[in-house]
Amino acid sequence: MTVFPLKFRPDENGTVLFADDAGGYFRSDADFLDRYANDCLSLPDESFLKANGHSFDHRDDLSYAAFAYRWARRLYAPTPLDYLILVPTLRCNLACGYCQVSRVNEGTPGFDWDEETLAAVLRYVDGLTTTRMKIEFQGGEPLLQLDILQRVRSFCRERFQVAEFVVCTNLQTVSAEAWEFLAAPDTFISTSLDADAQTHQRQRTITPEKTAHFASNLRSAIDRFGSDKVSALPTLDIRSLPSPGAVVNSFTSFGFRSIYLRPVNYQGFARKRFAAKDTTAEWNAYHSSFIDFLVEHNWTAELPIEEYYFVHCLRRVLQSRHNGHTDLRNPNILGEGYLVVDYDGTVFPTDEARMVTRIGQFDFGMGNIKTGIDRSKLDPLNAESSNNFHPDCVHCPYQAYCGTDLVDDLSRYGRIDMPKHLTDFCQRHMHIFDKIFEMIYSADVKVQKTVAIWAGLPEFEPALAKVHQ
Amino acid sequence: MSTEQMLYIDVQPAFLQFVPDVISRFGYLHPGLRVTGQAPVVIFLNGTHDRAAIERDFRFCLFRQKIYAETLSLRSTLIDGVMGR
Amino acid sequence: MIDLRLKVDPLPISEPLVVRLCDTAHPSPSENDAHLVRRDAGSREYDIWGFSLTVYVSGSEELDGDLLLILPRQPSAHRLIRANSKHNTLLITEQCDQLCVMCSQPPKKHHADLFDEFAIAAKLAPRDAYIGISGGEPMLHKQRLFEFLADVCASRQDLRFHILTNGQHFEASDLGLMDSIGLDRILWGIPLYASRPDIHDQIVGKAGAFAQLKDSLAMLTRLGASVELRTVVMKQNWNDLPQLANFIINQTPFISVWALMQMERIGYGRMNWDKSFQDTSIDFRHLKSAINLAKAKGIPVSMYNFPLCTVPANYRSMAPSTISDWKRKYLDLCQKCSARSTCGGFFEWYSPSEGFVGLGAL
Numbered sequence: 001m002t003v004f005p006l007k008f009r010p011d012e013n014g015t016v017l018f019a020d021d022a023g024g025y026f027r028s029d030a031d032f033l034d035r036y037a038n039d040c041l042s043l044p045d046e047s048f049l050k051a052n053g054h055s056f057d058h059r060d061d062l063s064y065a066a067f068a069y070r071w072a073r074r075l076y077a078p079t080p081l082d083y084l085i086l087v088p089t090l091r092c093n094l095a096c097g098y099c100q101v102s103r104v105n106e107g108t109p110g111f112d113w114d115e116e117t118l119a120a121v122l123r124y125v126d127g128l129t130t131t132r133m134k135i136e137f138q139g140g141e142p143l144l145q146l147d148i149l150q151r152v153r154s155f156c157r158e159r160f161q162v163a164e165f166v167v168c169t170n171l172q173t174v175s176a177e178a179w180e181f182l183a184a185p186d187t188f189i190s191t192s193l194d195a196d197a198q199t200h201q202r203q204r205t206i207t208p209e210k211t212a213h214f215a216s217n218l219r220s221a222i223d224r225f226g227s228d229k230v231s232a233l234p235t236l237d238i239r240s241l242p243s244p245g246a247v248v249n250s251f252t253s254f255g256f257r258s259i260y261l262r263p264v265n266y267q268g269f270a271r272k273r274f275a276a277k278d279t280t281a282e283w284n285a286y287h288s289s290f291i292d293f294l295v296e297h298n299w300t301a302e303l304p305i306e307e308y309y310f311v312h313c314l315r316r317v318l319q320s321r322h323n324g325h326t327d328l329r330n331p332n333i334l335g336e337g338y339l340v341v342d343y344d345g346t347v348f349p350t351d352e353a354r355m356v357t358r359i360g361q362f363d364f365g366m367g368n369i370k371t372g373i374d375r376s377k378l379d380p381l382n383a384e385s386s387n388n389f390h391p392d393c394v395h396c397p398y399q400a401y402c403g404t405d406l407v408d409d410l411s412r413y414g415r416i417d418m419p420k421h422l423t424d425f426c427q428r429h430m431h432i433f434d435k436i437f438e439m440i441y442s443a444d445v446k447v448q449k450t451v452a453i454w455a456g457l458p459e460f461e462p463a464l465a466k467v468h469q
Numbered sequence: 470m471s472t473e474q475m476l477y478i479d480v481q482p483a484f485l486q487f488v489p490d491v492i493s494r495f496g497y498l499h500p501g502l503r504v505t506g507q508a509p510v511v512i513f514l515n516g517t518h519d520r521a522a523i524e525r526d527f528r529f530c531l532f533r534q535k536i537y538a539e540t541l542s543l544r545s546t547l548i549d550g551v552m553g554r
Numbered sequence: 555m556i557d558l559r560l561k562v563d564p565l566p567i568s569e570p571l572v573v574r575l576c577d578t579a580h581p582s583p584s585e586n587d588a589h590l591v592r593r594d595a596g597s598r599e600y601d602i603w604g605f606s607l608t609v610y611v612s613g614s615e616e617l618d619g620d621l622l623l624i625l626p627r628q629p630s631a632h633r634l635i636r637a638n639s640k641h642n643t644l645l646i647t648e649q650c651d652q653l654c655v656m657c658s659q660p661p662k663k664h665h666a667d668l669f670d671e672f673a674i675a676a677k678l679a680p681r682d683a684y685i686g687i688s689g690g691e692p693m694l695h696k697q698r699l700f701e702f703l704a705d706v707c708a709s710r711q712d713l714r715f716h717i718l719t720n721g722q723h724f725e726a727s728d729l730g731l732m733d734s735i736g737l738d739r740i741l742w743g744i745p746l747y748a749s750r751p752d753i754h755d756q757i758v759g760k761a762g763a764f765a766q767l768k769d770s771l772a773m774l775t776r777l778g779a780s781v782e783l784r785t786v787v788m789k790q791n792w793n794d795l796p797q798l799a800n801f802i803i804n805q806t807p808f809i810s811v812w813a814l815m816q817m818e819r820i821g822y823g824r825m826n827w828d829k830s831f832q833d834t835s836i837d838f839r840h841l842k843s844a845i846n847l848a849k850a851k852g853i854p855v856s857m858y859n860f861p862l863c864t865v866p867a868n869y870r871s872m873a874p875s876t877i878s879d880w881k882r883k884y885l886d887l888c889q890k891c892s893a894r895s896t897c898g899g900f901f902e903w904y905s906p907s908e909g910f911v912g913l914g915a916l
Contacts, residue, residue, distance in 0.1 A: 053804025319852035
C-alpha cells in the first residue's frame, strides 16, 4: 500500500497531530512518526491508515479516486463574477478612530459617484453571465447616497433571477426613506457594534447622544426586520480590549448570536507603533479566552453563541467547499469572483486592497469601471495564491484548511514572500487551528457541546477525534 | 569554542541524501544558527538555546524533507489526474 | 393501499399497448391518447383510435394524464405512471444476480422486455416527472436500459430518473454514454450494507459483491455521477454502522446522499424478519454515531422509512416521508399524533406485533 503524504505537528504534551493534503486528520505519537518517517510501519499502522482514507493500493482503486476527489474539493474555483462591493461615496457622518483612511467629511465634494460612473457600473453589471448577484454597499456611509443605492438595486432586481443586497451602514442617521429602502426582503443590514456602549462611543460615536441614537436605530432595525436581516460586527482595539462578557452581553441584548471578532486593522504608520508579532500574540490570547468564555456560556444558555470566524475555520477543518469568507481561500484567486468599485470608479480586487492603495503603499488599482478593467496586474499575485506547494505550507497539517491573503502580507510587510510563520496571517490561523483541534480532542463535555453546536450536529461524535495508538 | 555550544546530530543512512536541503530549510527557520556537516551534522548553538528542542526541530526537518521528496511524484500524479492532464 | 393495476375490458390487441388517459384534450396530443367518453360510478369509457377502452375504477380516483400499459388478453392494465403521484416506478425486470436477505422483490427467472413501451410512457409523462427504475436488477439488461435512457432523455429534457442498481455491472465503456445522457438526469440508488466484504457479501448473498461494488464506485467517482448510497439497517450490519460511516466519509465522499433505511416486511424481508429486523426505536446509538459523523463531514444523510416516533426528536428533521403512497399506511395510534402530516407512516405490510416497541403518538 502507498500512504498519502502526512504532515505533522507535535503539541507540548507529546501527542502529534497528523493530516494529509485532503484535510483528513488523526492524532498519534512520536513513535508512530518515527516509524512513518523511517518506512517501518507496523501492521496495525497500515491497518489504521487504510481504514481511515490515508492510503491506496492501486491508482484505479476506490481509495485513490476518493482521495483525489477530497483533495480536489479542497480547492477554491472562482465562480463567474456574482458579487460586487460598491463604494458610491467616501463621505461619512462619523469619524471613527480606526477609519482614518477611508472616509471624508459629510460635506466634502468630489468623493461621490458621478452619473458617468453609475452608468458604467450598470453597463458592467449588465454584461455579466451570472444569473445571481450579491451587491454590498460600502463607503463612507452608503445611506448618504440613497438615490444611487435605489437605482442600482432596481437595475439588479430586473436584471438577475436572484439578487441580494447588503448595506454596510453605521445606522447613525436613517431617514424615513432609508428605512423603507432597508425594509425590502432582499436587502440586509450590516453595521458595526463595537462591544459595549462604552467602547462603541470611545471608538466611533464619541458623544453619548450619538451613541444612544445609534443604539436606538439598531434596536429599531431589529424590532422591525428581525435579527436575521441585521448583522453587527465588532471592531476591537488591541490596546483596550473589552471583556468577553461585555461583548456577549451587548450582542445578545440585541438578539445577535453570531459575533465576528476582528482586530483593528492598523495601516501604515499606526502599525509601526506596535511590533506586529506582539500584537498577534496578544490578540491570539484574547481570542482564545473569548472562545473559552463562549464554551461556558453555551453550556447553560438557552440560545448558544458563535464566534463567526472560529466556526468558519472549524467547518473548513471538517468539510470542504467552505469558501464563503473571501480572505480564507486556497487558491485565493483575486479579481474573478468579486470586485470592488471605488467612489471614483477605480476597480480593486478586495476592500483591503482599496485601503492599502489609499494610503499610498501599493497600487492595486485594476483600471476604472468607466474605461476598462485590467486584471494583468493581479497575474503575479494569483500565480502565488495557492498554499499547496509553498515551502512552509506544504509541511503544515493545517494547509488544507488554510489559505493565503497576499494583500494582507503586502500591506503589513511590503512583500509576499515573508516566511509564513513570521506573518500575522499564519500566526493567527495556526493559533485558531491549534485551538480547534484542542477542542475537537477535548474530553470536557462542555467543550464537546459547543463543538457539536458549531459543527451543526445534534450531538458531539467521538469518532471526530480519531486517535491511532 | 566550547563543546557545550555544539550539537551533534547523527543522520541515519536513509536521510543522508536530504541533508543539504534540510540544512537550507533549517537555516531558513533558524537564521541565527550555523549548521554544517553531513554525518554527523553539527549545529553551533550560540547563547541560551534549548538543545533538545533544536535537535528535535532538526530531526523534524529531516523527516519532512524525506517525506516531501519521496511523495512529490505522487502529488504530481494526483494533480495531473485531477486537472485532466 | 393504492392498486397499481386497474381492471379493464380486454382490447383486441396482439402487442402491448401504452395508453395515456385524457379527461380532456392534452396540450401536446399524441397517438397514444385515450379520450374520456363516459364516466360512471365504477367505470370509465375511453376512445382510442375508434376502439372503446373501459377501465373499472372508483369514482373518486384521478386518472387524467395517467399512462397505462395494456397487455394482450389481460383483464388488467398496469398504471405505469400516475400523473398525480410523485411515486412512479417502472419495473424493468424481475431477474436479479444477488439474493439480498431483506429483498422486497424476490427474483424471478423470466424476463419480459418492455423497454419500448416504457419509452413511450416516459415520453408522455407529465412535465418534470421524476421516474423510478427498478427490478430485480435493471442493469442485467444494461444495453437496452442505456438505449432507453439515451432516447428518453434526449426527447424529454425535463425528465429525471432514479435508478436502483446493485452496482455490479458498471464498466469503463459505459461512462461516456452516461456522461452524454447527463450526470444530473440520473440518481443511481446503490446499496452498501457494510464496511467489510464479509458482512456485505453475506447480506446480498453474493461472494465478491463488495469488491465489485468498490470498483464501480471508483468509476462513478471519476465520472462525477450522482449516487444515493442506501443502507438498510438490520441486525446483520447494526454493529458495523459506525465503521460504515467512516468508510463512507473516506471512500465515497462524492455521493449525493447516504440513505439509512428501515426494513420493509415483504418478500424475503418478511421471511427473514425475525433474524434481521433491528428495533431502532429502543436503541438508536449506532445510527446516531453514523449520522453525526457523516453530517460533520458534509455528507448529506437521510433516514428513509423511519416513523417519526421511532427517531429521537433532534434527528426527526432527517427522516422525511419516503414510503410510496401506494404502499403506505398509518396505525390507529397515529390518529392522535401531532406529527402525522409530516410522518411517512408505515409500509402497508407492517406488522405491529413484530415491529417497533417504542411507538407512540407525538
